[in-house]
Amino acid sequence: MRRPALTLLAASLLLAGGLASAADTVVPAAAVKTAEQLRDKALHDDTAWQVVKSLTTEVGPRMAGSPADQRARDWAVAKFKALGFDKVYTEPVSYPLWERRHESGAIVAPFPQSLVLTALGYSPGTPKGGLTAQVVSFDSLAALKAADPATIKGRIVYVGPRMQRKKDGADYAIGSGARVAGPVIAAEKGAVGYLLRSAGTDAHQRIAHTGVTGFRDAAKAIPAAALSNPDADQLERVLAYGKPVTVKLDLDCGIVGEYTGANVIGEITGRKHPDQFVAIGxxxxxxxPGTxxxxxxxxxxxAMAAAKLIHDLPQRPDRSIRVIAFANEEMGLWGGRAYAEKHANEVAKFQLGTESDLGADKVYRMSASVKPQARHAIEQIAGVLKPLGVAYDARRPGGGGSDLSQMHARGMAALTLDQDATRYFDWHHTPNDTLDKIDPDQLAQNVAVYAAFSYMAAQADGDFGSAPGAFAGDGAED
Ligand SMILES: [Zn+2]
Structure with missing residues (x-):
């Protein structure tokens, strides 16, 4: 009788059932138990709340390159030290310095009235006294892309796609696409200005959402701003009369030079493999506008609070826990790109990594980009996270989060820990991004997730497949 071949599917089912082969990466049972204790302790630990309260109160808004940038870096160095991290250091990050000074806008005709708007990152200013032009409107980025440049030349382009609240924040792709790519396309077609419906889900607040544009060449950039959602509704109602609509933009902002800030890094040094890292941040x-x-x-x-819990264990973990507070993510992943460039040759030393950058509500889903032999260890991590309400989706890749996506793109094994983003885009990039929006219990759930997974990855027998060029084309680097 012929034995049936062990198919890949059957093999993965066996692994899912808990059987690992000798080649597999495994988290030792003692480490699983410690991770469960870390998880449970984190739920009653307020370190993260104290840290974010301290940052948002003592530093407040900290736009990259602003006077608060240096204060934020000083704060991060001091906080890492106060929490007892073994190593604290900075790595320089340089980028164009963009300033916002003054902004206003108005409908000039046919129904004169002011508009609530905010300038977008890398927007140049308007000429002194403002810029007045007729508006041409598109309901989507695709419609703008398809438009004849003759209809756009000399005009202010308005693009108004709407975002809906979604648990996975999927509609942000619509809003941010119109914000990043829209102004560049409008400028290429001869527009003199760009207006966007805010990339946000707060339909009833006269508060505009800022954010970066895709302008890479300052010489080709045009003034660009986002209207609050009710102001976008109002402009659309005025446009619906079918009469020529003229708008005035008065923006005083722009790139004023080059700035050098820094990524601030704190490490809990590993006992057995100090030069191998679990990277979080x-x-x-x-x-x-907000704090x-x-x-x-x-x-x-x-990330700081998760590493602090591991620091407080009776002994150091086998591998190091590296917490990175990245510089200037907002204007184009400058900190993440500088980090990946500097550490490109060390990608194999990064055991596993991911960054938290979708708010403070609960993590509900985990996915991973790891080598097949590490799936068993990922399932062990999933088992520890399951009581926290985190589902493991084995079909999705792990992307590493915003800045660490750049290390993942170079081959770092990565998780994605999706947070519930239902409320996030009501407040994102607005004056309403303030401490009261954070629920301390949900924040603690995040710390439990990060502490447990980081510790298990640090203690694993074996690696997760980080190597130069690994995971290329897994679709996670967007
Ligand atoms: Zn962010």
Whole structure:
């Protein structure tokens, strides 16, 4: 009788059932137990709350390159030290310095009235006294892409796609696409200005959402701003009369030079393999109108607090836990790109990594990009996270989060820990991104997730497949 061949599917089912082969990466039983204790302790630990309260109160808004940038870095160095991290250091990150000074806008005709708007990152200013032009409107980025340049030349382009609240925040792709690519396309077609319906889900607040544009060449950039959602509704109602609509933009903002900030890094040094790392973090910069609580003081706090719990164990973990507070994520992943460039040759030393940058509500889903032989260890991690309400989706790749996506793109094994983003885009990049939006219990759940997975990855017998060029084309680097 012929034995049936063990198919890949059957093999993975066996693994799912808990049987690992000798080639597999495995988390030892003692480490699983410690991770469960870390998880349970984290739920009653308020370190992350204290950290994000401290950052948002003592530093407040900290736009990259602003005077608060240096204060934020000083804060991060001091906080890492106060929490007892073994190593604290900075790595320089340089980028164009963009400033926002003054902004206003109005409908000039046919029904004169002011508009609530905010300038977008890398927007140049308007000429002194403002820019007045007729508006041409598109309901989507695709419609703008398809438009004849003759209809756009000399006009202010308005693009108004709407975002709906979604648990996975999927509609942000619609809003951010119109914000990043829209102004560039409009400029290429001869527009003199660009207006966007805010990339946000708060339909009833006269508060505009800022964010970066895709302008890479300042010489080709045009003034660009986002209208609050009710102001976008109003402009659309005025446009619906079918009469020529003229708008005035008065923006005083722009790139004023080059700035050098830094990624701030704290490490819990591994006992057996100090030069191998589990990398976690958030970004230290924020947009200027709010205090950067959900974006991304929470991410920095979650990572710091998770590492602090591991630091407080009776002995150091086998591998190091590296917490990175990234510089200038908001204007184009400058900190993440600088980090990946500097550490490109060390990608194999990164055991596993991911960054928290989608607020402070609960993690509900985990996915991973790891080598097949590490799936068993990922399932062990999933088992520890399951009581926290985290589902493991084996079909999706792990992307590493915002800045660490750049290390993943170079071959770092990575998780994605999806947070519930239902509320996030109501406040994201607005004056409403403040500490009161963080629920301390949900924040603690995040810390439990990060502490448990980081410890298990640090203690695993074997690696997760980080290697130069690994995971290319897994679709996660977007
Ligand atoms: Zn962010």
């Amino acid at each position: 958030g970004h230290l910069d924020s947009w200027d 950067g609580a959900i974006d991304d003081g929470a991410g920095v706090a979650i």
